[in-house]
Amino acid sequence: MKLANGVFAAAATAALAVTTHNVPHVFLDPNAIGKDPITAWTTFNGDYSGRRYSTLTQIGPGNVNQLVQRWVYKVTGIGAQRGAPAPVIKCTPLLVGGVLFITIPDHVWALDARTGNPLSHYDWVDHGGHLIGQRGVAIWKSSVYFLTPDNWLVALNANTGQELWRKNYADSRKQYFSTAAPLVVKNHVIVGVGGDAMDMPGFLDSFDPVTGELQWKWWSTPRNGDPALKTWPNETASEHGGGMTWMPGTYDPELNLLYWPTGNTNPVFAGQGRPGANLWTESIVALDADTGQLKWYYQVSPHDTHDFDNTTAPILFDRVIDGKVQRLVAQAARNGFFVTLDRVSGQHLVVKPYVPLDYYSGLTPQGELIPIPDKDPTVGGSINIVNATNWQAPAYSPKTGLVYVNSVEGKAIYYLTDDSKQPSGYGGTGDAIGHGQRVLQAINPLTGNAVWKHVYPNLNNAPTTVGPSILTTASNLLITGDDQKNVIIYSADKGQVLWHHEIGANESGGVITYLLDGKQYILFGAGDSLYAWSLPE
Amino acid sequence: MRHPAFRAMLAGGFVVLAAFAISQEAPTGDQNGSSQQKPYQNMTTEQRAASTRTFLGLGPEPDKAAAKRGEPLFQRNCAFCHGQQARGATGSSLITSDEVLGDDHGEHLVPFLKKGRPERGMPEFATMSDDQLMDITEFLHLLVEDVANRGTYQVLNILVGNVAEGKAYVTAHCMSCHTAQTFAHIASQFRSAEQLQRGWIWPTRGDDSLSATATVKTPDGRITAGRVAQVSDFRITLVDAAGPTHVIDREPGVEVQIKDPLAAHQELIMSLTNDDMHNVTAYLEILR
Numbered sequence: 001m002k003l004a005n006g007v008f009a010a011a012a013t014a015a016l017a018v019t020t021h022n023v024p025h026v027f028l029d030p031n032a033i034g035k036d037p038i039t040a041w042t043t044f045n046g047d048y049s050g051r052r053y054s055t056l057t058q059i060g061p062g063n064v065n066q067l068v069q070r071w072v073y074k075v076t077g078i079g080a081q082r083g084a085p086a087p088v089i090k091c092t093p094l095l096v097g098g099v100l101f102i103t104i105p106d107h108v109w110a111l112d113a114r115t116g117n118p119l120s121h122y123d124w125v126d127h128g129g130h131l132i133g134q135r136g137v138a139i140w141k142s143s144v145y146f147l148t149p150d151n152w153l154v155a156l157n158a159n160t161g162q163e164l165w166r167k168n169y170a171d172s173r174k175q176y177f178s179t180a181a182p183l184v185v186k187n188h189v190i191v192g193v194g195g196d197a198m199d200m201p202g203f204l205d206s207f208d209p210v211t212g213e214l215q216w217k218w219w220s221t222p223r224n225g226d227p228a229l230k231t232w233p234n235e236t237a238s239e240h241g242g243g244m245t246w247m248p249g250t251y252d253p254e255l256n257l258l259y260w261p262t263g264n265t266n267p268v269f270a271g272q273g274r275p276g277a278n279l280w281t282e283s284i285v286a287l288d289a290d291t292g293q294l295k296w297y298y299q300v301s302p303h304d305t306h307d308f309d310n311t312t313a314p315i316l317f318d319r320v321i322d323g324k325v326q327r328l329v330a331q332a333a334r335n336g337f338f339v340t341l342d343r344v345s346g347q348h349l350v351v352k353p354y355v356p357l358d359y360y361s362g363l364t365p366q367g368e369l370i371p372i373p374d375k376d377p378t379v380g381g382s383i384n385i386v387n388a389t390n391w392q393a394p395a396y397s398p399k400t401g402l403v404y405v406n407s408v409e410g411k412a413i414y415y416l417t418d419d420s421k422q423p424s425g426y427g428g429t430g431d432a433i434g435h436g437q438r439v440l441q442a443i444n445p446l447t448g449n450a451v452w453k454h455v456y457p458n459l460n461n462a463p464t465t466v467g468p469s470i471l472t473t474a475s476n477l478l479i480t481g482d483d484q485k486n487v488i489i490y491s492a493d494k495g496q497v498l499w500h501h502e503i504g505a506n507e508s509g510g511v512i513t514y515l516l517d518g519k520q521y522i523l524f525g526a527g528d529s530l531y532a533w534s535l536p537e
Numbered sequence: 538m539r540h541p542a543f544r545a546m547l548a549g550g551f552v553v554l555a556a557f558a559i560s561q562e563a564p565t566g567d568q569n570g571s572s573q574q575k576p577y578q579n580m581t582t583e584q585r586a587a588s589t590r591t592f593l594g595l596g597p598e599p600d601k602a603a604a605k606r607g608e609p610l611f612q613r614n615c616a617f618c619h620g621q622q623a624r625g626a627t628g629s630s631l632i633t634s635d636e637v638l639g640d641d642h643g644e645h646l647v648p649f650l651k652k653g654r655p656e657r658g659m660p661e662f663a664t665m666s667d668d669q670l671m672d673i674t675e676f677l678h679l680l681v682e683d684v685a686n687r688g689t690y691q692v693l694n695i696l697v698g699n700v701a702e703g704k705a706y707v708t709a710h711c712m713s714c715h716t717a718q719t720f721a722h723i724a725s726q727f728r729s730a731e732q733l734q735r736g737w738i739w740p741t742r743g744d745d746s747l748s749a750t751a752t753v754k755t756p757d758g759r760i761t762a763g764r765v766a767q768v769s770d771f772r773i774t775l776v777d778a779a780g781p782t783h784v785i786d787r788e789p790g791v792e793v794q795i796k797d798p799l800a801a802h803q804e805l806i807m808s809l810t811n812d813d814m815h816n817v818t819a820y821l822e823i824l825r
Contacts, residue, residue, distance in 0.1 A: 083588075128594045129594050130592070130593055173596065173638045174635075175593070177594070197686075197687070198638070198684070198685050199684075200633070240633055374811060378811065379693045379694065379695060380695045380697035380811070380815045381695055381814060383806070383809055411806050413735070415693075415731075417691060417693060420622070420624075422622065424624055424630075424632050428690075429687070434738070434802065434807075456770065457768045457769055458769065459768060482769060486769060486771060497770065
């Protein structure tokens, strides 16, 4: 992997300036980051809470059938990328100062939000890593932060697309790769990493937004005599234990805590070489945003052996319980459990399956599930659930008090292909069997029970790894899609279909909404195209 | 539950890209089931390995012939400290080591092995030829490949069940729909025990007898029946016996009844125990 050539190639294509009228100016006040998304969408989840909720009401149940397509931006000229035949937009766009920022692996575009016309394009030359997806950028003042598949944090000038600096934070030769959107909190650019082919440890990095200097690093597995090492057979196993941080976390400014979901344990399917719970993989961890220090953890999948990669957003919201305001965090986890915790202490309130499953025998006093060993992958095959959801964003509406998730009900046969005492890598396989059914669920986070469900009819299996994200609004809209190219808007309280429209591909990235020139837009990526909708003029 | 009746009856589903279906994402990046590439399951072992190598960005492919020459050299000279699979013994694991992962084809490792690391107890291998050291290097890269490239993974001997108990299960649970003829020579229809296990639990919808069918009644009283090509909340596509395709919008007043001949198998999948699965596979495997 030689980078020198790439520097020139990237610089040559970095600034494609196309101006039609007044050039919008991008400047995001750090104090405005993570606030309610109204005229801007400043973080992956819109605000810091992960709710993906908009207070806008211009588009509502009464006029949703009048929605019209305002423009479409189609990614062209990229072609097949290594291992991916056609570009798929899996990012959540950000909007600042009338400029939208979208990504696919190796590429960032700034688009004029009024027309969809490109203002700049940054092209990173492929030097390795996994081109599986790109979730989007982060913005601070007039800088845009982008993660490359081979683990470079690249800072760009938001107004020109020119590269300001770059910093490598992980070695792609160790099979680390990056798909994440960074998260900016105060003067920290928080960067997570992926890659579970080679038994490497996960970590979370915090960088200075101006200089790119590392401020702190938190490892997903314990070192140096940490008491959590007792959940591993030895320190070597812990140092090779996985726990990637490839989805953006959430943040509570009052508590100054980051809530980050950690990925699957390594070796992935072969757990015989790592007896124990394997902290802090498969967990929700609460970290001090200024130091990266661990305040508490809750392990969603102790001793995971099913690639239950705990990466769905931990959603933050407050509720009055017994006359007291409770600060909560809830997650519809990929292991099929819905959990609600006190986000100050990490104490559990609700731990309950939200898809049919039978792989646990009970809960510990800490509310952590006890897996049944017979359900681990075996040489002869072991039946267990497919991932109950994946990286596609869930949502929460404070109007209904419900958490919304596109779930999948189905089973797989898990084989152990490496039955040695020292397994490495995946060490097994998991093949879906039977019908994998996509089900949209509205879950009461105080009980874990679904208030309503919508089963998407489909003769084909739900693609468990790509799926529609969700957005809710104050006008009782829930915007998502099916696996048959339909964008669907439901009533958030009852799950009634209010409107649908067939487009060119399945919704594949995050849905956002915002007010621009007084008009509410709905914007989302589907396949290689970005669609902008609003009410007619 | 908006379509409870529908749900109970529909157990459709076609397994494509199965080995990746539950890892992070599917290798083709395809999302609409219209993959131009060969389904992952139908690939040869070599195609699967190559496809996964590209997908994961796993660097250059190891030289297998050199690795084969290098294996006995490794076992004689290195395995005592690093283990037969190089996953560590008294010495460290080489599979995840910086030196091995930072090397493509010996350009770093061969000079490294020549010098050894005497300060950490690793001897020099100065008397071995460059070719021999290169062969050891390729063997190490192959061991890494066997771990990192899950396209190379093979199931082990999955026949772990009890034949008599498998037969008892089939007698007790399968004969209300099937006859002995279903199972006669069933094992000879599959290439491997793994395919047999998958195939009896969830038969391929190869012919129309296993396709979901539907009857659709529109408000004008017209009834259309046929094989379901696809169904969503908003549309159903039927192919009738004579061949024409009917696309019917599911507007208010349109009634859809779907029957799936594999519904019982879907129910089975949701409750099958591992022991029953192993036992039935062991029993069916002897029916050749």
